[in-house]
Structures are given as structure tokens and as C-alpha cells.
Amino acid sequence: MSELKRVTGSIPAGEPVRYRLAPMSRDNVDQVAGVERRCFSHPWSKQLLEEELDNLSASFITAQTLDGTVIGYAGLTVVLDEGYINNVAVLPEYRRCGVASALLDVFVRFASAHNLAFLTLEVRATNESAIALYQKHGFGQVGVRKNYYDDPKEDAILMTRFFDQSDQGVTV
Numbered sequence: 762m763s764e765l766k767r768v769t770g771s772i773p774a775g776e777p778v779r780y781r782l783a784p785m786s787r788d789n790v791d792q793v794a795g796v797e798r799r800c801f802s803h804p805w806s807k808q809l810l811e812e813e814l815d816n817l818s819a820s821f822i823t824a825q826t827l828d829g830t831v832i833g834y835a836g837l838t839v840v841l842d843e844g845y846i847n848n849v850a851v852l853p854e855y856r857r858c859g860v861a862s863a864l865l866d867v868f869v870r871f872a873s874a875h876n877l878a879f880l881t882l883e884v885r886a887t888n889e890s891a892i893a894l895y896q897k898h899g900f901g902q903v904g905v906r907k908n909y910y911d912d913p914k915e916d917a918i919l920m921t922r923f924f925d926q927s928d929q930g931v932t933v
């Protein structure tokens with residue numbers, strides 16, 4: 762169980778919200794789709810997320826408050842020794858509390874424990890908060906995909922964290 766260290770937005774000041782990390786499931790996939798809709802201009806549909814539940818190569822984890830409200834989630838797909846992070850999203854009122862960091866830490870530890878060569882992802886070039894998040898977790902820019910995104914049209918920055926045998930999965 763984790764506890765939000767700081768509070769923002771609509772969370773009453775001085776009232777830390779406790780949350781836990783748990784797998785995405787058929788019981789909460791509807792809420793995850795709701796997080797997607799609030800966080801992205803092209804959200805993944807509930808159907809697409811449900812398909813990931815049957816994908817043995819994919820792992821989707823949620824951050825939930827004690828009453829089961831999903832406040833954030835992240836998804837990882839593993840192909841051989843390569844890890845592809847699909848989405849990381851946290852509801853606006855719960856941001857800057859370390860939730861995305863907690864979700865990413867799970868994948869970093871998994872990558873280290875299972876000898877993945879790298880974790881990689883794409884992020885909008887203007888998404889400064891996400892880029893700062895990934896940099897904090899050891900990801901560096903390795904490339905650009907021109908005009909990758911729509912609404913608005915924008916380049917994607919490819920960010921990758923490489924692992925080697927000396928990497929213990931500790932957040933940098």
C-alpha cells in the first residue's frame with residue numbers, strides 16, 4: 762500500500778490518499794478506459810484494453826484508492842527481451858504525487874529481474890511532464906518519429922532505458 766505524499770487539484774489539502782497497485786482486470790477495465798478518455802485525445806477503447814487482458818505478453822497495472830477507484834494505470838508489452846511501455850496515465854487531480862513513478866518502478870524492476878535489454882516508449886515532443894518523468898527514471902532520447910501523432914499533429918520522441926547485468930532496477 763502506498764500513500765500519496767503530496768496533494769493537488771480536488772484532493773482536500775492535508776488529507777493524504779492511500780492507494781495500492783493492482784493488475785488491470787475485467788472488474789476495473791471500464792475505469793481504466795475512463796482514465797484514458799480523460800488523459801488522451803486518442804484514448805484506447807475499453808475493447809482494446811480488454812483484448813490486452815488476454816494477451817500473455819502484456820501487463821497492465823492500475824493504481825487504485827482504497828475504495829477501488831482507479832486513479833492511474835500503465836501498460837507494458839514484452840517481446841523477447843524487449844519491453845514496450847504503451848501508456849502511462851494518472852487522473853489530473855492525482856498528479857505530482859508519485860503515482861506514475863510507482864507504476865513505472867514496477868516495470869523497471871520487472872525489466873531488471875527478467876534481464877530485459879531495454880524498456881522503450883514514444884512520447885509527444887511537447888509533453889514536458891511525461892518527458893521529465895521518463896528522464897527521472899533513466900530513459901534517454903534515442904530517436905524521433907516525425908509527425909507521428911494527430912490532434913494535434915506532432916513528432917514522437919523515442920525514449921529508452923537500457924539495462925545491463927549491473928543494473929539493479931533502482932530508480933535514478
Ligand SMILES: CC(C)(COP(=O)(O)OP(=O)(O)OC[C@H]1O[C@@H](n2cnc3c(N)ncnc32)[C@H](O)[C@@H]1OP(=O)(O)O)[C@@H](O)C(=O)NCCC(=O)NCCS
Pocket residue numbers: 800801848849850851852855856857858859860861862863882883884885888889890891893894895897
Ligand atoms: C505524465 C504523467 C503520467 C505523470 O504522472 P504523475 O503521477 O503526475 O507523475 P509523478 O508524480 O510520478 O512525477 C514524477 C516526476 O515526473 C516529473 N513530472 C511529472 N509531472 C510533471 C510536470 N507537470 N512538470 C514537470 N515535471 C513533471 C517530475 O520529475 C516528477 O518528480 P517530482 O514530482 O519529484 O518533481 C501525468 O502527467 C499524465 O497522466 N499525463 C497525461 C497522460 C500522458 O501524457 N501520459 C504519458 C504518455 S507517453
